[in-house]
Amino acid sequence: MTAISDLAKLTPRDLFNNVGDWVLQYVLKPIGQILLFVVIAGSSISLLALVVGFVLQTDWHGIDILRVPARINLFEQVVRQLPNMFLDGITIGFVYAVIALGYTMVYGVLKFINFAHSEIFMMGAVIGYEVMVRLRDGQLLTTLPPLLVIVLMIAAAMVICGGVAVIVERVAYKPLRGAPRLVPLISAIGVSFFLTDFVRGFQALNRNIFNMPYLTDQIPFLTQRIVLAEGLSTTNTTFIIILSAVIMLVGLNYFVNATKIGKGIRAVSQDQATASLMGINVNLMITITFMVGGALGGAAGVLYGLKTTNVTPYIGFIPGLKAFTAAVLGGIGNITGAMLGGLLLGMLEAFFSALLPYFPALGLGYSDIFAFAVLILVLLFRPTGLLGKKVDEKV
Secondary structure (H helix, E strand, O other), X not given: OHHHHHHHHOOHHHHHHHHHHHHHHHHHHXXXXXHHHHHHHHHHHHHHHHHHHHHOOOOEEEEOOOOOEEXXXXXXXXXXXXXXXXXXXXXXXXXXXXXXXXXXXXXXXXXXXXXXXXXXXXXXXXXXXXXXXXXXXXXXXXXXXXXXXXXXXXXXXXXXXXXXXXXXXXXXXXXXXXXXXXXHHHHHHHHHHHHHHHHHHHHHHOXXXXXXXXXXXXXXXXXXEEEEEOOEEEEHHHHHHHHHHHHHHHHHHHHHHHOHXXXXXXXXXXXXXXXXXXXXXXHHHHHHHHHHHHHHHHHHHHHHHHHHOOOOOOOOHHHHHHHHHHHHHXXXXXXXXXXXXXXXXXXXXXXXXXXXXXXXXXXXXXHHHHHHHHHHHHHHHOOOOOOOOOOOOOO
């Protein structure tokens, strides 16, 4: 009642100013930060691509796009493919950023890596697929608006994966909080295997093959190609992924910085003992952190499934490790760092994926090597990540 009465006393001008300040602080500012990170990631990797292309600008004995031996000027190829690299990089980079937020939030509160998060992400992709199957069986897949179908997929994945993450925390992690750090890590690996086999069992019982391309092809809006410029085209799915990821990143920024629960999570991440003395329910904050992280992982799974159209019980492993690399690159435990790390890693992967086919001895599968090479280099030369800070522990 007090808040309502105070609001009623505001003049229209004061109300407009308050709304404007809110929009500036919690909408425009984080969007501007995301755009800045996109520019930083894009310009950094573009510069790297141009340097590599310039160094190898002489004719190179490689193979052309038709897999035919040819003499190729790599600099020309790099310049030609830069726009596509940028678009592919920010698309997958946003997905990695959303997954990485789940790792970084849990680490910020409990100081351990939840390696089962990659399987939560995988379950999100499977749930999104199952929603499409149910809509198809109900003759709704082709009649509902495509954007509503995507919203239903993401909402179902967020709710179920958030609930699964809470159950995992209560069953596998909460009883081990006082144990050495290696013990919950082993438990996380065990949970990861359990969730993978659980989804495999679900697939076998339903005699179901996760044929995502068959379903997405029934929604022409998703596969419709858009020509952005000469030699640069994409599908509506790309824009859906980017827009959905930006909305989730902005929403998380508001939740963490503006809500009472978000401030409680931040307090617990800084000092659990002091937060408890201040009346904050530490167990509840940890549970909510897992729920939010799981929900983000589930949503990212839906977006990844739409992009790759390859949904299996095993799709979570490699993207999960890459997202962990992104979290470490940006600074594990730092939400802003997870965003930057995801975009940088996505751009780097897009660059090497575009470059590798021109080398006969290599293939697209080798692009994963560079992501993990980044993880090793960061751990060797800057363990705190790009935006992380070294914290001294008092003994």
